[in-house]
Amino acid sequence: MAPAQSAFTLSGIALPEEEDPLGIWQLSQTTEAVSFSAAAETPEEPAWRIALPELPETAEHLLTDHLQALTLSEQDLGQAQQTLLALSTQEAVSFSATEPLAGPQAALLDAVEALKQPVSYDLKLQEDAETQKLYRQWQSFIEQVRRTLMHYARIETTLAAAPVGLTEVGWTGDFKTTWPAKTTGFSPHRQYHLQAVHLALGSRIALLRVVSIVSTGAAGLALKAAMPGAQVLLLPATWKFVRDVLKELRKSWPQIQSLI
Amino acid sequence: MAEVTLQEAVKKFANDLAARVQNFVNDVSVLEVRTYTTPHDQVKILINDRPDVTEIANEGNVSLRAYTQVSFDGDTAICVPVEEDGSVDKGVWEIHNQTVEQAMDNRAKMLKSIGEAAASALTALQKTKE
Numbered sequence: 452m453a454p455a456q457s458a459f460t461l462s463g464i465a466l467p468e469e470e471d472p473l474g475i476w477q478l479s480q481t482t483e484a485v486s487f488s489a490a491a492e493t494p495e496e497p498a499w500r501i502a503l504p505e506l507p508e509t510a511e512h513l514l515t516d517h518l519q520a521l522t523l524s525e526q527d528l529g530q531a532q533q534t535l536l537a538l539s540t541q542e543a544v545s546f547s548a549t550e551p552l553a554g555p556q557a558a559l560l561d562a563v564e565a566l567k568q569p570v571s572y573d574l575k576l577q578e579d580a581e582t583q584k585l586y587r588q589w590q591s592f593i594e595q596v597r598r599t600l601m602h603y604a605r606i607e608t609t610l611a612a613a614p615v616g617l618t619e620v621g622w623t624g625d626f627k628t629t630w631p632a633k634t635t636g637f638s639p640h641r642q643y644h645l646q647a648v649h650l651a652l653g654s655r656i657a658l659l660r661v662v663s664i665v666s667t668g669a670a671g672l673a674l675k676a677a678m679p680g681a682q683v684l685l686l687p688a689t690w691k692f693v694r695d696v697l698k699e700l701r702k703s704w705p706q707i708q709s710l711i
Numbered sequence: 712m713a714e715v716t717l718q719e720a721v722k723k724f725a726n727d728l729a730a731r732v733q734n735f736v737n738d739v740s741v742l743e744v745r746t747y748t749t750p751h752d753q754v755k756i757l758i759n760d761r762p763d764v765t766e767i768a769n770e771g772n773v774s775l776r777a778y779t780q781v782s783f784d785g786d787t788a789i790c791v792p793v794e795e796d797g798s799v800d801k802g803v804w805e806i807h808n809q810t811v812e813q814a815m816d817n818r819a820k821m822l823k824s825i826g827e828a829a830a831s832a833l834t835a836l837q838k839t840k841e
Contacts, residue, residue, distance in 0.1 A: 589720075590720040593721065593832075594720065596828075597724050597727055597728070600825065614751065618810075620814075622731070623818070624817055624818030625744070626745065627747065627765075628746050628747065629749055629773060630806070631750070631751045632751070632774070645809055645813065648813060652813075656821060659828050662724070662828045663830075666828070667834070670831070686721065
């Protein structure tokens with residue numbers, strides 16, 4: 452488990468099932484986790500908060516592990532993208548049931564096959580609570596990702612509850628960074644905040660990449676279904692596939708899982 | 712109907728991103744990086760009350776210590792932080808330069824990612840109409 456004093460929290464956006472698809476951030480709709488005042492208000496803009504423990508070795512270890520988690524998430528997104536490409540371009544897809552991604556692949560291909568059936572897919576949608584839920588999740592996800600791009604990104608780093616640095620990044624990429632004046636010369640604390648900014652902005656880009664991979668994947672799979680409009684109908688199933696693939700692949704990160 | 716609602720959501724996403732890309736192209740001509748320092752208690756106020764940093768800098772509660780403006784054509788304007796004796800404050804200057812590198816890297820990645828996301832969503836919508 453992560454040390455009790457630490458937290459990597461994302462607030463101001465509401466992702467489906469209150470879960471970061473990358474598995475890096477804990478979602479929070481309030482500032483309670485790292486705020487300094489009980490009266491703190493819910494932020495309007497997305498905010499990434501990194502609360503580090505006082506012990507330098509532990510703080511560095513936590514940051515390194517989370518940065519590694521981001522790198523692994525980016526790799527896993529690449530694997531999801533490649534798998535989607537293979538599923539959409541291969542005539543006959545075969546995979547062993549023991550493969551870690553067998554379940555998500557089978558579920559996605561079932562969704563493609565369902566579109567080929569003569570029964571109206573709209574009728575099927577209205578009857579299928581799970582599909583409806585996925586539709587709502589995908590809509591919510593793209594809305595929240597859109598929201599992260601429309602607002603300032605705030606990144607706040609604290610160490611043992613003391614402020615280390617605050618950065619605001621405008622949507623065009625302008626940076627405003629504020630540091631406590633007492634810190635002079637080289638300070639590892641400042642490096643912590645720079646790493647925190649890298650982690651937060653990298654996570655935002657990775658979420659945007661999820662949208663690209665799902666949209667492109669659904670468009671590719673629509674060719675298999677050979678049905679007009681299939682790519683939009685396949686977006687929720689493709690979203691579920693990418694989310695499940697990321698979850699599945701995260702199981703191979705035991706050393707990082709223990710920290711999240 | 713779910714299909715229409717989802718299509719509208721995708722369309723909104725794609726249109727917003729496309730507008731962002733357009734604005735990016737217009738606004739990307741200059742990248743500004745500002746580095747401030749402030750007394751410890753002011754950082755807490757910044758985090759809790761979320762005032763506009765530029766405004767409270769004008770009030771004197773936050774000091775703008777370093778500033779870099781990078782134009783699209785490569786022209787760069789820099790304000791270097793100095794100590795009372797006129798020597799460069801190396802600590803602030805070093806961290807500011809690292810932030811500038813981070814900002815340039817982030818802008819490049821964001822522009823690429825927003826373009827890709829908007830293109831993928833628009834492609835899906837266009838294929839729907841075909």
